[in-house]
Amino acid sequence: MAGAATRGRSGLDDYAAPTSLVEAAQLAADGPVTILAGGTDLMPQSEWGKLELTGRLLNIRRIPELAGIEVSGETVRLGALVTVTEILDSDTLARRAGVLVEAADRFASEQLRNMSSIGGNVCNASPAGDMIIPLLLLDAEAELARWAGNKLDSRRVPLDRFFTGPGTTVRRADEILTALHFPTPPDGFVGGFRKFGPRPALEIAMAAVGIAGVRDAKTLSNARAAFGAVAPTPMRGRATEAAIEGTTLDGAAIAAAGETAAGEVSPITDVRASEWYRRHLVRVLTEELLSHAVDT
Amino acid sequence: MPSTLEIAFTLNGRPARVSVAVSMSALAMLRETLDLTGAKLACGEGECGACTIIVDGMSVNSCILFAADCDGRDITTIEGLQGDSGLDPVQRAFIELGSVQCGFCTPGMIMQARTILDRHPNPDAETIRRGLEGNICRCTGYSKIIEAVQAAARG
Numbered sequence: 001m002a003g004a005a006t007r008g009r010s011g012l013d014d015y016a017a018p019t020s021l022v023e024a025a026q027l028a029a030d031g032p033v034t035i036l037a038g039g040t041d042l043m044p045q046s047e048w049g050k051l052e053l054t055g056r057l058l059n060i061r062r063i064p065e066l067a068g069i070e071v072s073g074e075t076v077r078l079g080a081l082v083t084v085t086e087i088l089d090s091d092t093l094a095r096r097a098g099v100l101v102e103a104a105d106r107f108a109s110e111q112l113r114n115m116s117s118i119g120g121n122v123c124n125a126s127p128a129g130d131m132i133i134p135l136l137l138l139d140a141e142a143e144l145a146r147w148a149g150n151k152l153d154s155r156r157v158p159l160d161r162f163f164t165g166p167g168t169t170v171r172r173a174d175e176i177l178t179a180l181h182f183p184t185p186p187d188g189f190v191g192g193f194r195k196f197g198p199r200p201a202l203e204i205a206m207a208a209v210g211i212a213g214v215r216d217a218k219t220l221s222n223a224r225a226a227f228g229a230v231a232p233t234p235m236r237g238r239a240t241e242a243a244i245e246g247t248t249l250d251g252a253a254i255a256a257a258g259e260t261a262a263g264e265v266s267p268i269t270d271v272r273a274s275e276w277y278r279r280h281l282v283r284v285l286t287e288e289l290l291s292h293a294v295d296t
Numbered sequence: 297m298p299s300t301l302e303i304a305f306t307l308n309g310r311p312a313r314v315s316v317a318v319s320m321s322a323l324a325m326l327r328e329t330l331d332l333t334g335a336k337l338a339c340g341e342g343e344c345g346a347c348t349i350i351v352d353g354m355s356v357n358s359c360i361l362f363a364a365d366c367d368g369r370d371i372t373t374i375e376g377l378q379g380d381s382g383l384d385p386v387q388r389a390f391i392e393l394g395s396v397q398c399g400f401c402t403p404g405m406i407m408q409a410r411t412i413l414d415r416h417p418n419p420d421a422e423t424i425r426r427g428l429e430g431n432i433c434r435c436t437g438y439s440k441i442i443e444a445v446q447a448a449a450r451g
Contacts, residue, residue, distance in 0.1 A: 009318075009319035010319060012318045013318075014299050014318070015299060017365075039362055039365065040342055040357075042360075043321060043342070043360035043361075044360060048341075057319075057362070057364070108430070109345065110355060110408070110427060110429065111342065111345060111348055111355045111357045111408070112357065112430060114355060115356050115357070115360070115361065200429070201429035202343055202429060202430060
């Protein structure tokens, strides 16, 4: 029993739980680390042998600089440690960036929402990452910090350039994702998120779609579309956005946008769904979201 | 050789001090080191809820929580749910309404039900169903579980 419980984690040779970002960054620069926030992906993936955890287990969950939701008139900052439950419970986010809260509501289960960090969801970089879709819609950037010999260095990477493949990102091994930033959406900004799978909870999406924009009657301007589980990474749908932008979204326009969306994604056939069905789902979910955006 | 560390936390209202391996899950710590076998290992990946415990007032899957991360926290397991005055109303309702068949999901189900009622003192069936999304039962079909949670809410 004990042996089974440590499979995939027997390479961990040390543990640290720093209480400042500087300390954590120095440790990350000091040798191989496995960064632990919520741990909801680390544990299962190391159990399956998908991940071999090595080096020092660096628990960043006690670093105050990584916590908190800050909303100003200009920008929203989500600390990397913000849990999906915190997002779900945030009245401010519900009012200003509702699509993020909508995705949180469909995320896993309550137990997993309580544990899962937004930073971890982004760094885990699942092609189906539920919280990544709304962040892409919101033009979010990831802030990464590292110890540069004598001080903290940080850089920001727009999320649509952050992912390089299933489970891989541009984050260097010695970098810690500290926060996600996005511009506070303007008044009139609407957004919706739909994921599809065999059950309403605890499921990795077969396909997920997010649509957002500034609504004026039956048009969306500054339109955004994002897709999950239908490409090697979560993606923005630039062709779909072009099809939506400024167009009067009647039945024909919505159908055309759905067609464009289905053609823009590159799903695969895997254990969860076939390629043709995923394309079908993208079309249906895109049409549903567009109808919903201009009809309510 | 996996590194070990000593952690200290509050367990069911009392201070606890345990030596754990870095790689150990909280569930393994509870079951093997502390002999608290109420929380169950079923899926082992946070997808069934059989291992649900309450940490700092929130329900979590102990099978995917690192034992080391329990340091300094406030932990309640099924063994600690009942107070000095007897069984928790949720526990009593499960027994009285016959909401237990094989019993394997029951400790996790009760812990999750407890947190639902802590936040929604008078939940409707839909709220209970949503709250129990992370707890799988293969035996009961859930109806009697939902009835038990509603009965516990009524007191």
